[in-house]
Amino acid sequence: MTELSKSGAAVGEPTGTSPAPSSFLEVRDLKVHFPTDDGLVKSVDGLSFKLEKGKTLGIVGESGSGKSVTSLGIMGLHTAGQYGKRKAQISGEIWLDGTELLSADPDEVRKLRGRQMSMIFQDPLSALHPYYTIGQQIVEAYRTHHDVDKKAAKRRAVEMLERVGIPQPDKRVDSYPHEFSGGMRQRAMIAMSLVNNPELLIADEPTTALDVTVQAQILDLIRDLQKEFGSAVVVITHDLGVVAELADDILVMYGGRCVERGPAEKVFYEPRHPYTWGLLGSMPRLDREQQDRLIPVKGSPPSLINVPSGCAFNPRCPYADIPKDDLTRTVRPELTEVGSQHWAACHMSQEQRERIWTEEIAPKL
Amino acid sequence: MLAYLIRRLFAAAVMLVVIVMVVFCIFFLVPKWAGVDIATSFVGKQADPAAVEAVRQKLGLGDPIYAQVWEFFKGIFVGRTYSGGGDVTQCSAPCFGYSFRSEQAVWPVLTDRFPVTLGLALGAAVLWLILGVAAGVLSALKRGSFWDRGAMVVALAGVSLPIYFTGMLSLAIFVFGLKLFDGQYVPLEESFTGWFGGMILPWITLAFLYAAMYARITRATMLEILGEDYIRTARAKGLKEQTVIGKHAMRSTMTPILTMLGMDLGALIGGAILTETTFSLPGLGQAVLNGIKTQDLPIILGVTLITSVAVLVANLVVDVLYAVIDPRVRLS
Numbered sequence: 001m002t003e004l005s006k007s008g009a010a011v012g013e014p015t016g017t018s019p020a021p022s023s024f025l026e027v028r029d030l031k032v033h034f035p036t037d038d039g040l041v042k043s044v045d046g047l048s049f050k051l052e053k054g055k056t057l058g059i060v061g062e063s064g065s066g067k068s069v070t071s072l073g074i075m076g077l078h079t080a081g082q083y084g085k086r087k088a089q090i091s092g093e094i095w096l097d098g099t100e101l102l103s104a105d106p107d108e109v110r111k112l113r114g115r116q117m118s119m120i121f122q123d124p125l126s127a128l129h130p131y132y133t134i135g136q137q138i139v140e141a142y143r144t145h146h147d148v149d150k151k152a153a154k155r156r157a158v159e160m161l162e163r164v165g166i167p168q169p170d171k172r173v174d175s176y177p178h179e180f181s182g183g184m185r186q187r188a189m190i191a192m193s194l195v196n197n198p199e200l201l202i203a204d205e206p207t208t209a210l211d212v213t214v215q216a217q218i219l220d221l222i223r224d225l226q227k228e229f230g231s232a233v234v235v236i237t238h239d240l241g242v243v244a245e246l247a248d249d250i251l252v253m254y255g256g257r258c259v260e261r262g263p264a265e266k267v268f269y270e271p272r273h274p275y276t277w278g279l280l281g282s283m284p285r286l287d288r289e290q291q292d293r294l295i296p297v298k299g300s301p302p303s304l305i306n307v308p309s310g311c312a313f314n315p316r317c318p319y320a321d322i323p324k325d326d327l328t329r330t331v332r333p334e335l336t337e338v339g340s341q342h343w344a345a346c347h348m349s350q351e352q353r354e355r356i357w358t359e360e361i362a363p364k365l
Numbered sequence: 366m367l368a369y370l371i372r373r374l375f376a377a378a379v380m381l382v383v384i385v386m387v388v389f390c391i392f393f394l395v396p397k398w399a400g401v402d403i404a405t406s407f408v409g410k411q412a413d414p415a416a417v418e419a420v421r422q423k424l425g426l427g428d429p430i431y432a433q434v435w436e437f438f439k440g441i442f443v444g445r446t447y448s449g450g451g452d453v454t455q456c457s458a459p460c461f462g463y464s465f466r467s468e469q470a471v472w473p474v475l476t477d478r479f480p481v482t483l484g485l486a487l488g489a490a491v492l493w494l495i496l497g498v499a500a501g502v503l504s505a506l507k508r509g510s511f512w513d514r515g516a517m518v519v520a521l522a523g524v525s526l527p528i529y530f531t532g533m534l535s536l537a538i539f540v541f542g543l544k545l546f547d548g549q550y551v552p553l554e555e556s557f558t559g560w561f562g563g564m565i566l567p568w569i570t571l572a573f574l575y576a577a578m579y580a581r582i583t584r585a586t587m588l589e590i591l592g593e594d595y596i597r598t599a600r601a602k603g604l605k606e607q608t609v610i611g612k613h614a615m616r617s618t619m620t621p622i623l624t625m626l627g628m629d630l631g632a633l634i635g636g637a638i639l640t641e642t643t644f645s646l647p648g649l650g651q652a653v654l655n656g657i658k659t660q661d662l663p664i665i666l667g668v669t670l671i672t673s674v675a676v677l678v679a680n681l682v683v684d685v686l687y688a689v690i691d692p693r694v695r696l697s
Contacts, residue, residue: 072597077597077600077601110600110603110604110605111603112603113603114601114602114603114604118601121597121598121601126593126595127594127595127598128595128598129595129598129613129616129617130691130692130693131616131617131691133692140602140604144602144603145603176692176693178692178693192602
């Protein structure tokens, strides 16, 4: 028990103030809690990860696992403009290129937003202002961080629209969001996010609101642009197909915490957490018998106010009784290294998990 | 945009003709069906039958309804001569009817009184827009604070207290108590300061009621808009908070405020009866109140028509402003 938590702290969850990391983006023990009338909602409860420039991290999990809260936390959007509401309680460290964002001056963080780090949102129709043209919105994003006149900024906007593949960009720059199709809107949103060449791009469910046929185009676009601009990308999604397309590393979140993290091919082909197995089983497979095409994860996501004690996944985990002494229900498992750069938080022994995966899970997928 | 404007203008013109016909019919036909003789009501119940017959002939009340409507329309453009029973009454264009009760044409009454009501409504509107919107925005941004709670209590009082209470109270304090104003209406042409001094209390009284409503709607709208995704996008772009609120959020908040403003202004221009009565302002509201008391149908008809025009014009202006604010309106 002590051994587990010790080794977990050593490799998985660094805590306390420490010098600026060498990584481009490093999140350490991030906690985002929201006080409500019903109690404290622990949306993110101790999350750590690193990301280098030119790399893509996929954060995966179901609704309410804390994915979006994490992304808004990095952007500093939990604290900006929260009028009169009970404020979110945020702790931990977010290091972006040598600057710690949570302790930095809010106005300094504001200046980084849109310039050094920017964000693509899930639904481009509601995320774009309906009363301003696409061009006006891109020009505003550019001029907030660059001291140029409107003409130059508009030229830049047209250039960006052309880059993201919008036909007749010099005409469409004067269109309003409602005059664009869903895919075009998301392209415009991407153009706006990239207009200042940000080094960190956070894409929060970038394809969820789009037609399936458009989804692949948008993912291709994000990948191409990342190569071109060399930025670090965080893709947040519940769709493993999206991360399979884009991500170098995958972080699986459950109940506000990371349950498994590692290189994409490891997480896909040698997953070491029962929840990841469940997610993989939830990907439809058309080459199977109809009743075997989908294997859903039973039960529903945990309450973030009363997170189940021990392992948050234990009420839904078919293997919860394997570890001795009721460990799964009493002690929260920490991340332990299960392979090179690959961590998982589970009380079952490595051998047990390897056996279950190869003998019971993998053949069904 | 131009096509939209022309379409709206045309619709407004058609609407106006329909309104004139409907209002005319209501005022002159319904009494007939109810068995009330309009001619008798015009001359008085004790009048001798010959006088009643003379009025009937003079006003063309015996003619079929379409002829009466036509005469009324014609009168608006070329004037009208009422003759019958030996005497002739001239009503020059634009003739909106002739009040035999007060022995004057309706149009001059309307033009005399319209500026008073217009001044009252516009002045109060400026006040309540500034106060109401500012209070609403501040309340939204400081939701749950002492200021927010205080402002909303005052707003609740403003909405609940009737004009004749707040008006009388302000008269008692400022005119009879402190003697700051003399409480007399002075036409604008005579003296600006006199006019301003006479209007300031009616403005504040009327604006208090409306500012309260506008503060509440502004607060609710602003809170809703602040939760919109595009406000989050504006922040994610790194905009300053004052730009996020002052530009992105305010522009969306204006839409419902404009809608209300159009309807309220239109209705008020038709006569703020309570305010005008409380402060003895010789406006349209007072005219129509007198008309109702004395069963002076032509006056009531005239004021009703002017109210309809005011509402139509106000709505037209609002529709055009809508199209300016919201690009999605221009297409549909």
